[in-house]
Amino acid sequence: MNNPDTPIDRRQKRKLATRARIEEAAYTLFKRGGIEDTSIEMICREADVARRTFYSHFPNKHALLGGLGVSRLYSQAEPMLRQLMEKHRTTRERLEAMIDYIESRFAAFDTIDRELMISAPASFANNPEQQRRISRGAIDSFSRLIAAGQEAGDARRQFSADILASMIVGTLNTLTVSWAIDRDYPVFAKLEEARGMFEALICAD
Template identity: 30%
Template sequence: MTGTEVAPEGLRERKRRETRRRIADVGMQLFLTNGFDATTLDMIAAAADVSRRTFFSYFDSKDGVLETWETGLEDALRAAVSEQPPLPAPLAVTRQALARLATRYETDEALAIDRLMRSTDTLLARKKANYERQEQIIVDGLAERWPSPDRRHALRLVAMVGVGTLRLAIEAWSAEEHRGPLSDYLSEAFETVQSEMTP
């Protein structure tokens, strides 16, 4: 097997992955139906047809179910940044990466999860922390293209501006009841940012 080949997934690994995915999907549906606080770990285990012990083989707590969805979004952002073609400036890379990510916010499931994350102060704080992690992912991706340590502070600023622009675009899109694609709101928000930065 060469260094570029990937070993085939064994039956045991595939079953573990499928079980983890099933528990996460069932748990998220219960969160969306009952609310996060009202959904217990035992309820998730029962609905996923696994024992409490099996649940703990995959997740430390019910928070881990949320982390599965969050990790998927973060992985998509990481890929969106790294796969951008050569562009002249960090803000251009950030803008294009976030535009690619925008479609992930437009599904019915994503909209329901967004409402869930705004439903309690605890989840809202978690949502804000997610944005901070997105900023770090962008910084890391930009630093691979512009590796000079002297630029690290500037790249962090670009990432903060980018994620802040995404947040404002999502808020405007939500306020208008998701009329039209989020990418249009994001594009308009970036145009506003760039016009304010130009003398």
């Protein structure tokens, strides 16, 4: 196992930090001027990186869009659920807080976020292993939350934690994609409906 201070780990941390800087710069510019009118040169200037550095992380702007969609919109489950486990005591409280968090995210989303939500699945098509890893990670995170509730006695045992977690992830993904492709989609009403369904199927108290 590598020591956290080894050159390899420091190099990896710098690489991840640079990638994050490029993505943040791109998001800022996309939101300000739109995707089509934002060039790779503009992104490099905003992120203060050379073009060759950009291309070492992303082969083109399309790949950047997919990567940005994944990192901003599809990789939040694990840190979110870790916080819910720490801050809330019961399964019901955790599920309530989860829906509250997701609703706050949707309230802050903009046009650019819709485009990123559509772009992210396209990047998965070129990287099925990444899709599997993100999907499995989200399911595993929800499964741990539900399993903890089953052990504590406030979550139903009729279904396995894994199948209930798959139900949650599938529902949330469907709502997200529906909102991205349809500006009139009533996502907040659907999230409230999902809140009731999750609690009815999962909570025992």
